[in-house]
Amino acid sequence: MIEFQNVTYSYGGSALLDEVSFSLPQGSFHFLTGPSGSGKTTLIKLCYAALRASAGQIRVFGKDAATLDRDGVAFLRRNVGVVHQDCKFLDHLSVTENIALPTLVSGQKGAKTVGNLNDLLQWVGLTDVANSLPPSLSGGERQRAALARALINAPDIILADEPTGNVDWEMSQRLLKLLVELNKMGKTVLLATHDMALIRAAKTQVQARVLRIQAKQVWLAGADL
Amino acid sequence: MKGIIENFLIFLIGDAQAERMVPPTGYTVRLTVFAAAAMAFLATFALAFSMATGRLADKWTSELSRSATIRIAASAEQAMAQRDAVLAVLETTPGVESYRVIDAEEQQDLLAPWFGEELSLDLLPVPTLIEIVERPSGFDAQNLQFRLAAEAPGAVFDTHRRWRQPLVNAANRLKFMGWVALGLILATLAVVVTLAAQSALAANAQVISVMRLIGARDSYIALAFVRRFTLRGLLGAILGVLLGILALVLMPAAGGPAGYLTGLAPSGSSWLMPALIPIITAIIAFFATRRAARRMLRSLA
Secondary structure (H helix, E strand, O other): OEEEEEEEEEEOOEEEEEEEEEEEOOOOEEEEEOOOOOOHHHHHHHHOOOOOOOEEEEEEOOEEHHHOOHHHHHHHHHOEEEEOOOOOOOOOOOHHHHHHHHHHHOOOOOHHHHHHHHHHHHHOOOHHHOOOOHHHOOHHHHHHHHHHHHHOOOOOEEEEEOOOOOOOHHHHHHHHHHHHHHHHOOOEEEEEOOOHHHHHHHHHOOOEEEEEEEOOEEEEOOOOO | OHHHHHHHHHHHHOOHHHHOOOOOOHHHHHHHHHHHHHHHHHHHHHHHHHHHHHHHHHHHHHHHHOEEEEEEOOOHHHHHHHHHHHHHHHHOOOOEEEEEEOOHHHHHHHHHHHHOOOOOHHHOOOOEEEEEEEOOOOOOHHHHHHHHHHHOOOEEEEOOHHHHHHHHHHHHHHHHHHHHHHHHHHHHHHHHHHHHHHHHHHHOHHHHHHHHHOOOOHHHHHHHHHHHHHHHHHHHHHHHHHHHHHHHHOOOOOOHHHHHHHOOOOOHHHHHHHHHHHHHHHHHHHHHHHHHHHHHHHHOO
């Protein structure tokens, strides 16, 4: 699904990632870990073409991300669900409207979308706050709403960038459970976190592998959990 | 053609939910409506002015071009003989539709503005005046001139061209200036809408960023702004034109020569011309916003 081949990403003349190679097969669950500032967010941005590699090749759904034009990038993002650490909501729209945004920009309308939306709200437990504005949500509710928005277009790949960074342990567990459920539905999941306790907690729930960023390289950190 | 109409209707009706993605930016939107209304108001006047001067030029051209005057300056004894000679010449001149000697009473009326009502024509050496109206096919003015010189040496033939042409030129120049003013007003409108759109786009950089992250194409994002500014421009222009027309209708009426100054209101089918201003404004707003949006989106890449 996603394949990095000798990818280097430089910013301001210095490399943040240096000749990184790995692949995320379909239906896999990977954690991406490493210290703060190690490049986890950069790597995730490279996956959905928010950043372009300085060298090497990134293939998403078999397509070279470097060859995508603006529209190509837009279509790629419709098929990759991203949960951002800061959620990135439009604060003047309700939770429901924010979750439905990806369907609007991709031109989907109708009862099916509404049905999906209601199911999603129920699944992430946000039915009660569906008409609230994002600033009024708690950290956990925001992350669940961001997850719902990432899923509304039924993407095959879920990229989650520190989704548990601003929530308590209980909510972290709940989010992890949702991501595990998605993986069991066949979605490819990449979850960036520096929370080792969360990774250990996942041990009993899913066959996950850990990618560690260290010294500008990505290492497969040991065997299955 | 059907596709264009469908796209236009989709654009007009729009996707209310999609447009909601852009937060209501009250200030820039109100600014656009006001600027469009003000410019449309001015454009209505410029258009009316241009059309009025055009009508004036046409009126002067059509009313005066078919008339000429023969003035007979001769002693009292010779004047009558020369007048008869002139009339005889006119009688046999092809292209002359009618002619008449301006009588003393009418001459008195013509001179009254300068010398007063009590003037006695006997006190002034007033020449005999003969007015000629030519047929649409016209007559040979040079030939007539030669014949008058031979038959009535005291007759001075005047086609009015000498003083008519500068007036017609002036009216045409005024008409042209009216169109120039109209063009400048519309260009200014384009600038104002562009600046307002740029301001709105800059203020919504975060919104644009989020829309891109969720897979919105730049054309989709641009359309949300373009639609908003086009419709606001159209609304403002309709208001401005309605106010302009109201002002034209309410202008105090003045008959006679002063009517040229106050009779700016269009007449007949000319009333449809101001209706074009909102359409042109909407087109300008559409392209100005689209250009601004595309440039801004490119720069935000």
